[in-house]
Amino acid sequence: MRSSPMLAAMLAATIAAxxxxxxxxxxxxxPDPAFATAAQLRERALQxxxxxxxxxxxxxxxxxxxxxxxxxxxxxxWAEAKFKSLGYDKVWLQPVSFPKWVRRxxxxxxxxxxxQPLHLTxxxxxxxxxxxxxxxRFPDLAALEAAPAGSLAGKIAFVDYTMQRARDGxxxxxxxRIRSRGPSAAIRAGAIGYVMRSAGTEQHRYPxxxxxxxxxxxxxxxxxxxxxxxxxxxxxxxxxxxxIRIRIALxxxxxxxxxxxxxxxxxxxxxxRLREEVxxxxxxxxxxxxxxxxxxxxxxVAITMGAGHLIAQLPKAQRPPRTIRVIAFANEEQGxxxxxxYAEQHKAAVARHQLVAESDFGAGRIYGFNTNAxxxxxxxxxxxxxxxxxxxxxxxxxxxxGPDVGPIASEGAAWAWLGQDGSDYFDLxxxxxxxxxxxxxxxxxxxTAAYAVFAYLAASAEGGFGSAPKPAPAKP
Amino acid sequence: MRSSPMLAAMLAATIAAxxxxxxxxxxxxxPDPAFATAAQLRERALQxxxxxxxxxxxxxxxxxxxxxxxxxxxxxxWAEAKFKSLGYDKVWLQPVSFPKWVRRxxxxxxxxxxxQPLHLTxxxxxxxxxxxxxxxRFPDLAALEAAPAGSLAGKIAFVDYTMQRARDGxxxxxxxRIRSRGPSAAIRAGAIGYVMRSAGTEQHRYPxxxxxxxxxxxxxxxxxxxxxxxxxxxxxxxxxxxxIRIRIALxxxxxxxxxxxxxxxxxxxxxxRLREEVxxxxxxxxxxxxxxxxxxxxxxVAITMGAGHLIAQLPKAQRPPRTIRVIAFANEEQGxxxxxxYAEQHKAAVARHQLVAESDFGAGRIYGFNTNAxxxxxxxxxxxxxxxxxxxxxxxxxxxxGPDVGPIASEGAAWAWLGQDGSDYFDLxxxxxxxxxxxxxxxxxxxTAAYAVFAYLAASAEGGFGSAPKPAPAKP
Numbered sequence: 001m002r003s004s005p006m007l008a009a010m011l012a013a014t015i016a017a018x019x020x021x022x023x024x025x026x027x028x029x030x031p032d033p034a035f036a037t038a039a040q041l042r043e044r045a046l047q048x049x050x051x052x053x054x055x056x057x058x059x060x061x062x063x064x065x066x067x068x069x070x071x072x073x074x075x076x077x078w079a080e081a082k083f084k085s086l087g088y089d090k091v092w093l094q095p096v097s098f099p100k101w102v103r104r105x106x107x108x109x110x111x112x113x114x115x116q117p118l119h120l121t122x123x124x125x126x127x128x129x130x131x132x133x134x135x136x137r138f139p140d141l142a143a144l145e146a147a148p149a150g151s152l153a154g155k156i157a158f159v160d161y162t163m164q165r166a167r168d169g170x171x172x173x174x175x176x177r178i179r180s181r182g183p184s185a186a187i188r189a190g191a192i193g194y195v196m197r198s199a200g201t202e203q204h205r206y207p208x209x210x211x212x213x214x215x216x217x218x219x220x221x222x223x224x225x226x227x228x229x230x231x232x233x234x235x236x237x238x239x240x241x242x243x244i245r246i247r248i249a250l251x252x253x254x255x256x257x258x259x260x261x262x263x264x265x266x267x268x269x270x271x272x273r274l275r276e277e278v279x280x281x282x283x284x285x286x287x288x289x290x291x292x293x294x295x296x297x298x299x300x301v302a303i304t305m306g307a308g309h310l311i312a313q314l315p316k317a318q319r320p321p322r323t324i325r326v327i328a329f330a331n332e333e334q335g336x337x338x339x340x341x342y343a344e345q346h347k348a349a350v351a352r353h354q355l356v357a358e359s360d361f362g363a364g365r366i367y368g369f370n371t372n373a374x375x376x377x378x379x380x381x382x383x384x385x386x387x388x389x390x391x392x393x394x395x396x397x398x399x400x401x402g403p404d405v406g407p408i409a410s411e412g413a414a415w416a417w418l419g420q421d422g423s424d425y426f427d428l429x430x431x432x433x434x435x436x437x438x439x440x441x442x443x444x445x446x447x448t449a450a451y452a453v454f455a456y457l458a459a460s461a462e463g464g465f466g467s468a469p470k471p472a473p474a475k476p
Numbered sequence: 477m478r479s480s481p482m483l484a485a486m487l488a489a490t491i492a493a494x495x496x497x498x499x500x501x502x503x504x505x506x507p508d509p510a511f512a513t514a515a516q517l518r519e520r521a522l523q524x525x526x527x528x529x530x531x532x533x534x535x536x537x538x539x540x541x542x543x544x545x546x547x548x549x550x551x552x553x554w555a556e557a558k559f560k561s562l563g564y565d566k567v568w569l570q571p572v573s574f575p576k577w578v579r580r581x582x583x584x585x586x587x588x589x590x591x592q593p594l595h596l597t598x599x600x601x602x603x604x605x606x607x608x609x610x611x612x613r614f615p616d617l618a619a620l621e622a623a624p625a626g627s628l629a630g631k632i633a634f635v636d637y638t639m640q641r642a643r644d645g646x647x648x649x650x651x652x653r654i655r656s657r658g659p660s661a662a663i664r665a666g667a668i669g670y671v672m673r674s675a676g677t678e679q680h681r682y683p684x685x686x687x688x689x690x691x692x693x694x695x696x697x698x699x700x701x702x703x704x705x706x707x708x709x710x711x712x713x714x715x716x717x718x719x720i721r722i723r724i725a726l727x728x729x730x731x732x733x734x735x736x737x738x739x740x741x742x743x744x745x746x747x748x749r750l751r752e753e754v755x756x757x758x759x760x761x762x763x764x765x766x767x768x769x770x771x772x773x774x775x776x777v778a779i780t781m782g783a784g785h786l787i788a789q790l791p792k793a794q795r796p797p798r799t800i801r802v803i804a805f806a807n808e809e810q811g812x813x814x815x816x817x818y819a820e821q822h823k824a825a826v827a828r829h830q831l832v833a834e835s836d837f838g839a840g841r842i843y844g845f846n847t848n849a850x851x852x853x854x855x856x857x858x859x860x861x862x863x864x865x866x867x868x869x870x871x872x873x874x875x876x877x878g879p880d881v882g883p884i885a886s887e888g889a890a891w892a893w894l895g896q897d898g899s900d901y902f903d904l905x906x907x908x909x910x911x912x913x914x915x916x917x918x919x920x921x922x923x924t925a926a927y928a929v930f931a932y933l934a935a936s937a938e939g940g941f942g943s944a945p946k947p948a949p950a951k952p
Contacts, residue, residue: 056712060590060709060712060713061589061590061713061716062590062592063586063590063591063592063593063709064592064593070591071591071592074589110539113537113550114536114537114538114539115539115546115547116538116539116540116547116768117539117540119908203913203914204680204909205682205767205907205908205909205911206681206682228913229909229911229912229913232912232913233536233539233768233911233912236532236536236912237536237537240537291681292592292709431681432595432681433680433681433705435681435705435709436705436708436709436712437679437704437705437708438679
């Protein structure tokens with residue numbers, strides 16, 4: 001480790017900051033009447049149909065809404081109108097720009113003696129193009145990454161990794177890395193195309209899309225995900241011991257820049273001094289194009305819109321002192337564009353973010369609660385957890401902020417985690433089967449109840465949960 | 477009713493025939509040693525992997541095999557080779573001709589304010605074409621049939637009937653009538669296109685294809701089935717009270733005449749005097765093009781090929797006196813062409829058909845047994861039922877011959893029914909999801925055991941089950 005005057009100055013500044021933090025802040029408390037109101041909200045939410053009506057409306061009237069598409073623009077207008085009709089006090093749009101990716105058609109086939117169609121879908125970000133080649137199977141990403149340069153010349157790489165089912169979705173990490181990093185590894189080994197067993201947990205005949213990216217300096221290749229039965233079919237064909245040649249024909253690709261909007265609705269806080277402080281909840285408005293984006297993430301938009309609506313309906317005397325800000329984020333799917341834009345615009349105000357939480361893991365019941373609240377707010381957080389218990393929710397030392405509130409959390413906003421049961425989430429995620437009928441209205445209402453209780457109590461606290469700007473990381 | 481000399485002559489002939497039948501035939505018996513062998517077959521089949529290997533091979537190496545396609549021709553060669561490799565004594569092909577229908581592409585979409593894709597598939601026999609029109613929803617076929625002529629001019633008829641799930645598949649009758657009769661009813665009312673909620677019982681995002689037909693004198697219109705979530709989407713959109721316009725774009729249609737083959741394998745009977753008599757079992761070799769034809773009807777081919785194989789493996793002394801004839805029928809899906817050709821060729825020999833049975837209802841466990849055996853063979857049939865009991869199979873007064881043995885049964889062949897649990901069959905039937913992974917190998921083995929026991933005992937009986945040419949129906 002090298003010593004320098006700059007480093008010494010930074011250390012001194014850090015110590016000074018620590019000393020300032022060392023003065024113990026007042027313990028955050030939530031007034032007792034807030035718990036009575038939260039209990040009312042909880043019971044009302046369990047009977048309320050608003051969230052169901054919202055997700056029914058979004059998935060039916062708009063349907064799929066790929067970021068940057070005409071339907072995405074319709075969804076923005078829909079969200080703006082919906083916030084207004086649900087009694088939000090203030091509704092506004094934050095512009096968000098991003099590269100536009102489009103999918104027109106996609107076909108796959110086994111060629112030769114076993115000619116038959118393959119059910120595949122382009123990964124988001126894949127270039128178009130038609131390639132034919134023998135497939136080379138790898139059981140996982142590490143095996144592909146170990147393939148020597150040039151060893152896949154003229155071939156199509158096939159990663160056949162099986163995602164594991166889990167309530168908290170922890171199988172998605174390794175499976176989605178195969179989607180994000182596999183194509184670049186294939187290119188490095190010389191491959192002309194890339195296919196993977198979908199990052200999914202069912203055995204139905206649709207592939208799971210999702211975004212990929214290509215490392216700098218590499219020439220992208222057509223990259224697609226196979227339905228699970230189709231990946232198994234290729235593995236069985238390969239087990240015969242002879243080369244298996246396939247065709248991937250994708251018509252898709254980048255097409256300039258698009259803009260969309262974070263659509264934001266607020267229930268203004270009742271306390272003039274505190275109403276600049278916000279509890280942020282939300283979901284993302286965009287979806288992949290294959291399904292109608294019911295569990296990903298119409299549900300999240302509906303749960304949080306519905307929770308805010310219930311708070312908006314309270315008598316004035318029961319309104320929380322702080323503002324509830326519900327955000328329908330733009331373009332989560334292709335790179336958290338909405339969440340990053342929000343953080344960029346609001347990072348100077350990070351300390352005024354009381355708590356942030358996002359619903360983006362389907363519509364299963366919430367079973368766990370956690371927050372990274374500062375020590376002086378731990379008791380208040382524990383009381384929120386108690387208020388969620390009647391919904392079957394337990395405090396747990398796990399979780400994190402949702403994807404779109406991740407960037408503002410990285411700026412220092414305190415986050416909460418309302419952990420949904422995602423056992424079935426990856427049966428539907430990023431597939432044509434992500435449709436309204438997969439949502440259980442009772443489970444949806446439980447989610448809305450949890451978000452209403454959480455947002456109301458967080459907004460009603462005397463004191464904060466520890467949001468503060470993070471010191472910029474040291475640059476050498 | 478008119479009286480005539482011809483009618484009087486026919487009545488006299490009928491009375492004479494009745495008198496001949498009145499001489500009571502000898503009671504059919506199955507020798508005791510046959511039951512010991514049947515029990516051995518049963519236990520061996522439960523451990524045997526042949527049927528699994530057969531269906532794995534067919535669905536993997538051939539895949540979808542629409543009648544008349546290149547893959548159908550490959551399937552014929554596959555079946556011929558498979559019979560030979562499984563030790564069948566005699567393998568032969570019976571040519572079958574039929575009109576050839578092809579599917580090239582299909583697209584559907586909601587147009588206008590709620591623009592979004594629809595998941596649909598052309599019904600077999602539909603013409604190609606692109607039509608756009610407002611949809612008119614009917615809850616069932618009767619409602620569509622009641623639509624006045626001209627009332628659907630320029631419109632697309634939409635029948636939104638929900639098929640019911642049942643172990644014996646009895647929901648398929650009314651649902652498939654909507655597929656077969658709906659398009660003609662729509663044309664009579666003036667419609668330019670036809671869509672229906674698929675005849676299926678799941679909630680996944682694929683439509684169920686299947687053949688339709690157009691009544692004489694009508695000009696066919698593009699006709700398609702919607703995935704269940706898409707049908708529900710249309711119903712929800714219509715519930716908003718405004719017209720909903722959709723596009724159906726089908727590239728498909730009739731394309732000349734094709735030929736294929738019934739592929740037939742025989743285990744020759746051990747008794748020179750009886751080996752001309754046959755027990756017929758089988759399934760159909762063709763499939764729809766969307767899936768790989770695993771449960772419809774790779775399973776049936778595999779079960780019956782595997783059952784015959786086990787009988788072929790018996791020591792010579794245990795071979796049954798009659799021949800076991802296993803048939804992989806051609807083009808069942810588009811109109812029982814293989815079954816009809818078989819009956820046409822063999823109707824003069826109908827009395828030499830000891831019993832006929834087909835496996836064409838998936839790969840679920842067999843739960844019921846029945847036969848239309850003549851009275852003198854009822855006791856023998858009951859003993860076959862007893863031999864099936866250890867497999868969890870009960871004698872029941874229901875069922876009938878399978879589709880492809882229906883025509884020879886109509887000529888007078890006695891039939892048996894080995895009733896499979898089809899509770900899940902219509903989740904998969906005629907969809908892309910009809911793939912190998914949906915078959916439970918243990919259930920498949922139970923089927924093979926049942927067919928081996930049944931075929932062996934039927935072929936071993938002393939006496940027949942009542943097969944006899946049916947008098948031609950009186951023509952006025």
